[in-house]
Structures are given as structure tokens and as C-alpha cells.
Amino acid sequence: MNKLATYTLxxxxxxxxxxxAVAAEKTTxxxxxxxxxxxxxxxxxxxVVCFESRKGASEITQREIQPGWxxxxxxxxxxxxLWYGDPxxxxxxxxxxxxxxxxxxxxxxxxxxxxxxxxxxMCGTACHNGVGPAFSxxxxxxxxxxVPIPTMEGLLPEVKDLQHGRGRIWCLxxxxxxxxxxxxxxxGDPISFDQPQLLCGKCHGDKLRxxxxxxxxxxxxxxxxxxxxxxxTCTECHNPHNxxxxxxxxxxxxxxxxxxxxxxxxxxxxxxxxxHPIAH
Amino acid sequence: xxxxxxxxxVQGKAEVPENSxxxxxxxPSKAVLKTSRRDFLRGGGMLSLSSLMGTAALxxxxxxxxxAIEWAEHFQKNYRLMTPEEKNEARIRLEKRYSAEYGKxxxxxxxxxxxGVLMGYALNVRKCIGCRRCVKACVAENNQTRGTRPGExxxxxxxxxxxxxxxxxxxxxxxxxxxxxxxxxxxAYTPAGQVLEGQYHYEPEAVPEKDATYMPIxxxxxxxxxxxxxxxVRTTYREADGPVVIDYNWCIGCRMCMGACPYxxxxxxxxxxxxxxEEMNPVTHYLGNRPRMRGVVEKCHWCLQRxxxxxxxACVEVCPVGARKFGNLLDPESEVSLILARKNVFRLKAExxxxxxxxxxxx
Numbered sequence: 001m002n003k004l005a006t007y008t009l010x011x012x013x014x015x016x017x018x019x020x021a022v023a024a025e026k027t028t029x030x031x032x033x034x035x036x037x038x039x040x041x042x043x044x045x046x047x048v049v050c051f052e053s054r055k056g057a058s059e060i061t062q063r064e065i066q067p068g069w070x071x072x073x074x075x076x077x078x079x080x081x082l083w084y085g086d087p088x089x090x091x092x093x094x095x096x097x098x099x100x101x102x103x104x105x106x107x108x109x110x111x112x113x114x115x116x117x118x119x120x121x122m123c124g125t126a127c128h129n130g131v132g133p134a135f136s137x138x139x140x141x142x143x144x145x146x147v148p149i150p151t152m153e154g155l156l157p158e159v160k161d162l163q164h165g166r167g168r169i170w171c172l173x174x175x176x177x178x179x180x181x182x183x184x185x186x187x188g189d190p191i192s193f194d195q196p197q198l199l200c201g202k203c204h205g206d207k208l209r210x211x212x213x214x215x216x217x218x219x220x221x222x223x224x225x226x227x228x229x230x231x232x233t234c235t236e237c238h239n240p241h242n243x244x245x246x247x248x249x250x251x252x253x254x255x256x257x258x259x260x261x262x263x264x265x266x267x268x269x270x271x272x273x274x275x276h277p278i279a280h
Numbered sequence: 281x282x283x284x285x286x287x288x289x290v291q292g293k294a295e296v297p298e299n300s301x302x303x304x305x306x307x308p309s310k311a312v313l314k315t316s317r318r319d320f321l322r323g324g325g326m327l328s329l330s331s332l333m334g335t336a337a338l339x340x341x342x343x344x345x346x347x348a349i350e351w352a353e354h355f356q357k358n359y360r361l362m363t364p365e366e367k368n369e370a371r372i373r374l375e376k377r378y379s380a381e382y383g384k385x386x387x388x389x390x391x392x393x394x395x396g397v398l399m400g401y402a403l404n405v406r407k408c409i410g411c412r413r414c415v416k417a418c419v420a421e422n423n424q425t426r427g428t429r430p431g432e433x434x435x436x437x438x439x440x441x442x443x444x445x446x447x448x449x450x451x452x453x454x455x456x457x458x459x460x461x462x463x464x465x466x467x468a469y470t471p472a473g474q475v476l477e478g479q480y481h482y483e484p485e486a487v488p489e490k491d492a493t494y495m496p497i498x499x500x501x502x503x504x505x506x507x508x509x510x511x512x513v514r515t516t517y518r519e520a521d522g523p524v525v526i527d528y529n530w531c532i533g534c535r536m537c538m539g540a541c542p543y544x545x546x547x548x549x550x551x552x553x554x555x556x557x558e559e560m561n562p563v564t565h566y567l568g569n570r571p572r573m574r575g576v577v578e579k580c581h582w583c584l585q586r587x588x589x590x591x592x593x594a595c596v597e598v599c600p601v602g603a604r605k606f607g608n609l610l611d612p613e614s615e616v617s618l619i620l621a622r623k624n625v626f627r628l629k630a631e632x633x634x635x636x637x638x639x640x641x642x643x
Contacts, residue, residue, distance in 0.1 A: 068384050068558075069562075078411075080413055083598065084598075214618070219602075223591070252488070252600070256485065257410060261415070261438065265431070273478070
């Protein structure tokens with residue numbers, strides 16, 4: 001019995017080795033051809049840019065970190081970021097935050113927002129520059145009523161109908177009086193646009209506390225409580241000018257959903273789901 | 281002759297008194313096994329038969345790198361019974377096979393659970409906007425089949441859309457049975473609060489819709505998983521750090537686990553998986569996202585290839601509203617522990633005593 005087993009085993013290994021060798025030769029050739037065809041097609045493509053949380057906030061440009069390993073994968077239907085190859089792409093240290101002492105240096109990262117805010121560098125130079133009839137003599141606004149300026153409304157349509165604070169706040173409660181490319185804190189000191197949490201936490205203290213502990217908002221990277229993470233700041237997800245838009249029921253702007261799952265076999269649409277066993 | 285050969289083994293077993301036997305353990309590494317599966321197969325007739333069959337299978341198979349590996353996989357043990365050396369062999373074998381199949385360097389991780397870690401998950405149902413980005417991120421990460429024909433598309437996360445019920449004055453006493461007015465605010469026909477029948481195939485132009493709430497459902501990684509109880513080949517089991525995993529090589533595709541799971545979390549590859557080479561994720565884990573074959577069951581494993589290396593799962597990273605939270609339940613400072621301490625938390629179908637480590641919360 002054992003002799004028979006040994007012979008069969010030897011035979012089997014010989015045949016197996018032969019077929020493996022044949023298989024290896026065949027597979028290498030088509031792979032080369034495919035690679036040659038794919039190379040020019042990829043070079044011709046435009047760079048893919050996808051949005052991260054909401055449209056109009058932080059964006060990310062697709063590129064290859066290693067061959068076959070992109071920094072991000074984007075949705076072909078909605079243009080949203082779907083998968084991160086490198087969660088720390090384009091980030092900088094968050095800077096000092098009160099009560100975040102337990103996190104080691106350099107483990108809290110943010111993506112600078114000021115680069116993406118297209119008109120921000122112009123605010124302090126083009127219009128709010130302290131030059132012109134409105135500034136001579138230099139004066140501060142007498143009341144807290146926004147003066148409609150057509151240029152401003154053209155640049156930022158949502159300020160025409162500010163949906164934040166139910167009419168109780170106005171521009172200079174958040175924006176700095178003299179430095180228009182900065183936000184303002186309770187003492188009148190400027191806050192960078194990259195640290196909006198210092199401003200928003202003035203009123204939304206409960207949300208700031210939850211955000212600081214990682215319960216509110218989004219963080220990507222390492223899951224350990226002291227791990228290296230990229231923190232999403234307030235304005236990356238919320239548009240502070242229209243958080244109370246009545247057309248939706250949440251603080252987040254509406255967006256296009258990804259396509260639905262595959263329908264059960266033989267079904268044309270998903271209407272069967274709306275049929276309840278009891279008619280109403 | 282044959283009886284004489286076996287007799288020493290029989291005597292050896294008989295010598296052990298019954299009352300000294302250790303209690304039965306669910307952990308197979310503690311199981312008392314006199315002979316392993318490999319030793320058994322090594323015995324004469326079985327081997328010659330198996331090798332003949334194996335050769336036949338090899339010769340009839342299409343000539344690719346997969347066929348050479350299948351030979352070794354044929355004799356592979358259940359992953360939980362493998363020694364570290366055998367796991368390493370399996371890893372090298374699979375890396376070779378997948379690299380040839382997908383035309384790029386594929387790594388198969390076999391990292392074990394770390395002590396002091398019990399993974400937990402929390403989802404804010406009030407925040408979810410139903411955008412399905414987690415569903416697609418999961419597919420991009422976990423190498424699911426993504427063909428177009430029936431059964432060729434698998435998604436592990438389902439997002440359930442539920443309509444809001446209504447409270448209205450004129451319907452207050454329209455209870456069931458008619459006229460009795462037994463329910464206040466809503467009745468059997470127009471329930472108040474959530475309508476339990478949900479929709480998975482919703483397709484509006486924009487989400488969130490005003491009169492809907494959304495509830496994503498995937499594997500709950502139960503502490504007492506019904507799927508593990510029913511698996512006849514014990515190929516699905518709970519890992520020491522929490523997730524319930526599957527050794528795909530030992531799955532026989534009987535779908536008992538699919539029937540047992542109360543959360544509709546498991547999927548079977550009824551067709552040959554369709555996974556384009558350029559979309560394949562080359563960073564894989566043996567118990568996680570390595571490419572599956574036809575006829576095996578798969579499900580969410582909390583991105584083991586990421587979480588064992590410290591990264592957040594893919595669905596957590598793409599959620600645009602930050603509704604998904606992941607962390608170590610044994611660390612009181614972790615996100616999930618803080619949610620359990622502070623927020624209003626519930627488990628889905630808690631009455632079934634499956635003890636999920638996936639918590640829903642709202643604030």
C-alpha cells in the first residue's frame with residue numbers, strides 16, 4: 001500500500017511541476033502586452049480631483065504614490081473621495097489646542113484651508129485694505145447691520161441670505177474687523193482660517209468638546225486614541241453661511257448619493273420595497 | 281493486518297481514564313487531538329486516492345499559476361490549527377498566486393490579534409445622510425466582486441432608508457381594530473415614529489431627504505455570534521481582538537451562517553468573482569480582504585488588514601459626516617468608549633442576545 005502511494009505521489013508531482021512550468025510561460029506574455037497598451041492611455045488622462053466631505057470645501061488631487069497605489073480613489077458617479085491611500089496627504093500640524101495635551105507632538109494634523117479659499121488672499125488687499133472713501137477717516141461700523149455690497153454678494157451668494165444664528169449674528173461676529181483674511185475670537189484677536197474650531201467653539205461649546213474627544217466630526221489615520229490622525233475642522237464639513245438651510249433636515253449640505261446595490265434577480269426597479277404588506 | 285497496525289493507537293486512547301479528560305473547549309488550539317488531519321491523510325490508501333484525484337483536477341484545469349497552488353491548498357489545515365510555520369507557508373503561497381493572477385505585488389498579512397485590544401464600532405444614526413460612500417469605500421478596500429451580471433456584485437454594507445411616521449390630530453383615534461382608538465398618535469396603518477419597512481434601493485437626486493432617516497447595517501461582530509454556532513466546518517470564528525472572521529479556504533459554501541445571521545450581514549459568491557486587476561487592492565490579510573473564490577461566504581471583518589496595522593477601517597475614513605467611529609473598547613480614552621459613556625446608545629436587535637460590538641448612538 002505504501003509503495004503504491006509513493007509512486008503515485010511522485011507521478012503527481014512530476015505532472016504538477018510540468019503544468020506549472022507551462023502555465024508560467026503562457027501568463028507572462030499577455031501581461032506584457034497589456035502593460036504596453038495601458039501606459040499611453042493613462043498619460044493622456046487629466047488629473048482627477050475629488051471633494052472630501054462636502055462639495056466646495058477641501059479637495060484632493062489624485063496621483064500615484066507608488067506604482068498601482070493612488071493617494072485617493074474617487075467615485076466615478078459623484079466625484080467624492082472614496083478611499084485613502086495616504087490619509088496624511090497635504091496636511092500640517094494642527095497647532096496648539098487647549099486640552100489636547102495627551103496627544104503626542106505631530107500626531108494631530110489638519111489640512112490647511114486657506115489655500116483652497118480662492119478669494120481669501122484678495123480680501124485684505126483688493127477691497128478691505130483700508131484705502132478709499134469708506135476708510136478716510138478710518139471708522140468702524142456704527143451698527144450691526146450688514147450693508148449689501150453687490151461685489152460681495154456676487155462672490156459669495158450665500159451671504160445675501162445668511163442662514164446661521166437665526167438673524168442674531170452678523171458678519172463681524174465671526175470675521176475680524178480690520179484683518180478680513182482672519183476670523184476673530186472673544187477678545188478681538190485674530191484666528192487663522194485653518195483653526196475655525198477656536199471660533200465655532202465660542203458658541204457651540206458642546207460640539208467643540210465632542211470634537212476634541214473624537215465623538216463629533218471626522219478623523220482619519222490611526223484609530224488608537226493617541227495615534228496619528230488627520231482632523232477635519234468645522235468648515236470642512238459645514239458651510240457656516242448656510243447651516244440652517246430649510247430644504248434639508250440636518251446640518252450637512254445635500255449631495256448626490258452613490259448608486260444603489262444590485263437589484264434582486266429579475267427585478268426591474270426597487271418599487272417592491274415601497275409596497276407594505278398592509279395597505280395604507 | 282490492518283487491525284494490528286491500528287491497535288497501539290487504540291490502546292493508547294483507551295488507557296486515558298475518562299474523568300481525567302479536560303473539559304471541551306471552543307478554542308481548537310486547546311482541543312485534544314491525537315492525530316491531525318495531515319497525519320490522517322498520510323495514511324496509505326487515502327493519500328493515493330487523493331493524489332490521483334488531485335492530479336486529475338490539475339490536468340483538467342486551465343494552465344495558470346492558480347493550478348499549481350491549489351495542489352498545496354488541497355492539504356491545508358484549518359487556519360486556527362496551523363502552526364506559525366504553516367501560516368507562513370500559506371502566506372507565501374497565496375502571495376505568489378495573487379501576484380501572478382493580478383499582475384502586481386500582492387501582500388498577504390497574517391498579523392495576529394494584539395493583547396489589550398477589543399475592537400468596537402459606533403455609528404451616529406442621527407448624522408447619517410444615506411450617501412452610500414461607506415458602501416463603495418468598502419468595495420474599493422475589500423476586493424469584493426463587482427461584475428454586472430446577477431450575483432456578481434457584492435456589497436457588505438447596506439444602507440436602509442426609513443420613512444418618518446406622522447403624528448396628526450385627525451388620525452389619533454384611528455387605531456386597529458377600527459374605531460377602538462387604542463393607539464395614541466399613529467396606528468397600524470400609519471405608524472408614528474419610524475416605519476419599519478425600509479428601502480435599500482432608494483435613488484433620490486440628493487440626500488438627506490427631509491422625511492427620511494438612514495440606517496447602515498453590516499456585520500455587528502457579535503460577542504455571541506449565531507453564525508459561528510452553526511458553521512459545520514468551524515471555518516468562521518471570533519478572533520481574540522473582536523472581529524468574527526472566515527478562513528475562506530475551509531468554507532464549504534453551505535450558507536448555514538447566512539441563515540443564522542439576524543443582521544443580513546453575510547454574502548455568498550454564487551458566481552466567479554469579477555475583480556479587475558487595476559482595481560484590486562494589493563494589501564490584504566489572510567482572514568480579511570484577500571480575493572475570494574466562487575462558493576465561499578464573505579462579510580465585513582472591520583478591515584482587518586488595516587485595523588491590525590493601526591489604521592481606521594475604510595468606511596470610517598470616507599464617511600463625509602463623521603457618523604462612523606472606531607476604537608478600542610478596553611481603552612477608556614478611545615472614541616467608542618467615550619461614546620458609550622456619554623451618548624444614548626443602542627444595539628440592533630439586542631433582544632437576541634448576540635451582544636454586538638457595533639453600537640448605534642444619537643445625540
